[in-house]
């Protein structure tokens with residue numbers, strides 16, 4: 001069954017399984033690929049990420065300003081009440097103005113506070129964007145920043161899902177994990193939680209999604225065979241070099257605190 005924590009009520013939190021978590025990760029791949037396709041409409045617009053385009057009174061880049069301010073609004077609307085969501089600028093975030101729903105408590109509270117968005121933002125701006133955004137500057141900064149934010153939010157959600165992955169893996173084999181956790185043995189934990197076959201399938205599937213979602217759809221003769229809006233090999237590399245390794249970092253960090 002397709003799984004999102006949003007569809008599970010708290011009495012049901014133990015029905016979360018590795019399969020349902022994997023289904024949720026597979027569905028998120030669609031969002032990752034679509035959001036990259038949307039960002040690829042704009043050129044790199046490098047001024048958004050460095051000192052060139054400063055917002056008066058704000059210390060960081062234009063993108064950081066855009067992300068922080070948008071997160072303020074979304075926090076008021078309750079976005080970060082959802083344990084699957086993690087802000088890039090958690091300091092000084094406003095409180096929600098609307099009542100919170102009851103989210104199921106799936107994660108172990110002492111381990112649930114992980115936030116590696118700083119590393120995700122770094123990776124996105126410095127490693128990923130230059131791989132798929134074409135050179136140039138069209139000055140369309142607000143729209144480009146909005147699509148950056150869409151990419152960042154889904155990548156963050158996907159990577160922090162590692163906590164749910166780790167929780168179900170721990171529940172499935174508490175003895176094996178327990179020994180490694182108590183010994184604080186990161187290598188052993190990494191080995192226990194790694195499924196190379198699954199990782200290989202993920203990388204191949206996201207490349208295929210980039211081909212299917214990013215092809216030119218025409219009614220007549222196909223002219224652009226083999227031309228995609230985002231290079232499928234870049235999407236596969238994004239997963240292989242950053243998304244999967246960072247998800248596993250989250251898994252290990254979570255497990256290390258799982259018995260606190």
Ligand SMILES: C=C(O[C@@H]1C=C(C(=O)O)C=C[C@H]1O)C(=O)O
Nearest residue numbers: 165193194195198199202244247
């Ligand atoms: C997420 C999982 O854990 C690990 C990380 C993976 C990923 O980030 O896609 C895939 C396989 C595992 O090595 C999983 O087992 O599904």
